[in-house]
Structures are given as C-alpha cells and as structure tokens.
Amino acid sequence: MNELGICKRSGRLYEGNSSAGIAINYHVPLMPIELVGVEMQQGRTSTSMIFREDSFDPITKIRRGRVYTEVLGRNDPWHVHDFGRTDLKRVGWDQGEAQELEATSYNADSLTSLRQLSPLPKVILGKSPHHTYWKILSIETQFDGKPLLTLKAMTSFGAVPELMLNQVPEIAQTLIQDALENVEIAANRIGAIETVDACRNALSIVLGTLADNLELELGQGINHRIKKNQANAKNSNANGQDLIIHSAEIVRRLHPRGKSNEKEKHKTRPVSQEDANLALNCLWFVLVELGWARG
Known part of the structure; x- marks a missing residue:
C-alpha cells in the first residue's frame, strides 16, 4: 500500500x-x-x-x-x-x-x-x-x-551539560550562554563541521575569560593558561599542561579539518559525526572541570 x-x-x-x-x-x-x-x-x-x-x-x-x-x-x-x-x-x-x-x-x-x-x-x-x-x-x-x-x-547527541550560571564569571555569563545555545543548534540541526566550530567558539570564550581577555583566540587563550600554570607550579620545569588544555587543544586542532584548503594541505580525512561528538565531550569536560556546569 x-x-x-x-x-x-x-x-x-x-x-x-x-x-x-x-x-x-x-x-x-x-x-x-x-x-x-x-x-x-x-x-x-x-x-x-x-x-x-x-x-x-x-x-x-x-x-x-x-x-x-x-x-x-x-x-x-x-x-x-x-x-x-x-x-x-x-x-x-x-x-x-x-x-x-x-x-x-x-x-x-x-x-x-x-x-x-x-x-x-x-x-x-x-x-x-x-x-x-x-x-x-x-x-x-x-x-x-x-x-x-x-x-x-543517539543517547549522547548534543552533550552540553547544564550550565551553573552563578559559577560563571559575570563578564562571560551572557557570552557563554549564547555560545552554548549555538552549540546545541549546530549539534542538533546542522552538522559535524558546524558543531566543531561552535565548540571552538565556546572554548575561546572560556579560555579568554580565564585569561581576563575575551578578545583572545582559542590558541592564545591556551598559551596564556599554560604560562599561568607554569608560573604557579612548584616545579620550575613544569610544562603547564593540564586536562583543560588538552581538551581545548583537541578542539582547536579539529577545527581546521573543516576547511577544504586545510584538509587538502594536510591530507586529513573529513570531519565526521564522531569528531563532532569528541568536540562536544571536550567542551563538556572543560565546563564541568571548571565547575561552571553540572557533570
């Protein structure tokens, strides 16, 4: 029929x-x-x-x-x-x-x-x-x-945790809310490349907030945190890396793969839904690790 x-x-x-x-x-x-x-x-x-x-x-x-x-x-x-x-x-x-x-x-x-x-x-x-x-x-x-x-x-589709707004620095509250809304829209309605891009933007705000400079790109925010960690470490040889840095760095490196010229230059495979889920999980970890969201 x-x-x-x-x-x-x-x-x-x-x-x-x-x-x-x-x-x-x-x-x-x-x-x-x-x-x-x-x-x-x-x-x-x-x-x-x-x-x-x-x-x-x-x-x-x-x-x-x-x-x-x-x-x-x-x-x-x-x-x-x-x-x-x-x-x-x-x-x-x-x-x-x-x-x-x-x-x-x-x-x-x-x-x-x-x-x-x-x-x-x-x-x-x-x-x-x-x-x-x-x-x-x-x-x-x-x-x-x-x-x-x-x-x-898809049980883990759009894995953005619940934001605890009172734990987020006031200067970033509106920005991070808007950024996470864009992450949800990208993950739920658009595609993998856009999801990675939205996660990168959200992490740029997070790392910029930690550096007291919201104008920083994600890479600059990562470098600032590394230097701050090194300055606060008891071991003078500490490399300043922590799991927040590693998570943000994964998303930063995934982002260029969505650009055709970068993909051709470095011979990388296309961004997949599994890559997008990885970016979502990295964002989830950073927000929860900082105490800005519920785990």
Whole structure:
C-alpha cells in the first residue's frame, strides 16, 4: 500500500489510496520525522513527513519503519470501507457504494535523496519540545520497492551539560550562554563541521575569560593558561599542561579539518559525526572541570 490517509475529523488512519481506503484497526505509531539538513543539501522543498513504525526494541533502542511525505494540493475525498464508523456519508462509487471522508494524504517516500549522501543525516522524531534524536543504521528496499529505515537512538547527541550560571564569571555569563545555545543548534540541526566550530567558539570564550581577555583566540587563550600554570607550579620545569588544555587543544586542532584548503594541505580525512561528538565531550569536560556546569 503506497498511500496513507489520516481523517481530518477523527484522526483515524486508512491505508491503500483515495479510491479504495482500508481502515487500520490496530495502533500504528506515526511520528513527524525530520531528516536534518536534507532540504538544505538537496534543494528540496520542505514538506511534512511522517515515520510509520513497524517495530521497536526498547533494549537496543532500534526502530524500524517507513517514511511517508504529505501530498500537497490534493483535495479529493477518500473513499473507504470502515464498518466501525456510522458517521460517514455513503456515496455511489466504483459500481457500488463507499464511505466518503476528507483526509490528509501521504505517499510512501522513496528516500532517493538519501542514497547520494555520505554520511547519512541525523533524524529527529516527534515535535518540539517532545522529540528525540536518531541516526540511520541502514536503508533496505523491500519487495514492493518501499525503503525500510532502521534507526538507533543517539543517547549522547548534543552533550552540553547544564550550565551553573552563578559559577560563571559575570563578564562571560551572557557570552557563554549564547555560545552554548549555538552549540546545541549546530549539534542538533546542522552538522559535524558546524558543531566543531561552535565548540571552538565556546572554548575561546572560556579560555579568554580565564585569561581576563575575551578578545583572545582559542590558541592564545591556551598559551596564556599554560604560562599561568607554569608560573604557579612548584616545579620550575613544569610544562603547564593540564586536562583543560588538552581538551581545548583537541578542539582547536579539529577545527581546521573543516576547511577544504586545510584538509587538502594536510591530507586529513573529513570531519565526521564522531569528531563532532569528541568536540562536544571536550567542551563538556572543560565546563564541568571548571565547575561552571553540572557533570
């Protein structure tokens, strides 16, 4: 069955097509789905999409199901056979009789736009504020041509800790709040390169605050902390490095990999989602280590 119809009056689900709809008499989880960044990358017009769940394993947090896209501009009524409803008007149809209703129609999506993408995009299920984040494990084409999507929950997606604003120096409170909001937006809605960039910006503010100079770049802030650590160390040969420095340095070194000229110059691989997660964890560690956020 290539179409779904959702009755505009009752919300009841029908399968088949507008000429011959069959009522679904069992619960079928239907959720709004967003393929993060696909419209932007493919130039697609944003349309309403839903995920029809076929199975869910709460232990592995793996969902399998199909994607349907809303059919825009269709005003034709659906003709159905639903013995559970007596409120529907009966009309002559296809040499017989059928019930008529107004429904929002959805077509099975072939997901052809995803086959050209590497890596596959992240997925958001549900509507804000009650939504969850998933990654695509596989896309399998079934015998009827419809792709079956296998998703796995992203438990550490957007790992930004809860900020304890009263522990942050007053001069940096607004800046760090805005920076972390940008980190969340990049991690949840844009992509890996932008996430690393947002983490770098947030760490620049953190290290600049520690140096009492918010104009410092991240590398300058790192150098200032190293010198300060050396000056405060009992051992005159101390190198001034600590875990905050190492964490910030990882993000600083990841950042140029998102630039095509730097990638070509140093022959580095593209920034991946795992790299973005590493940057998020480094930012998490620095904020928690400083006591600016809850662990």
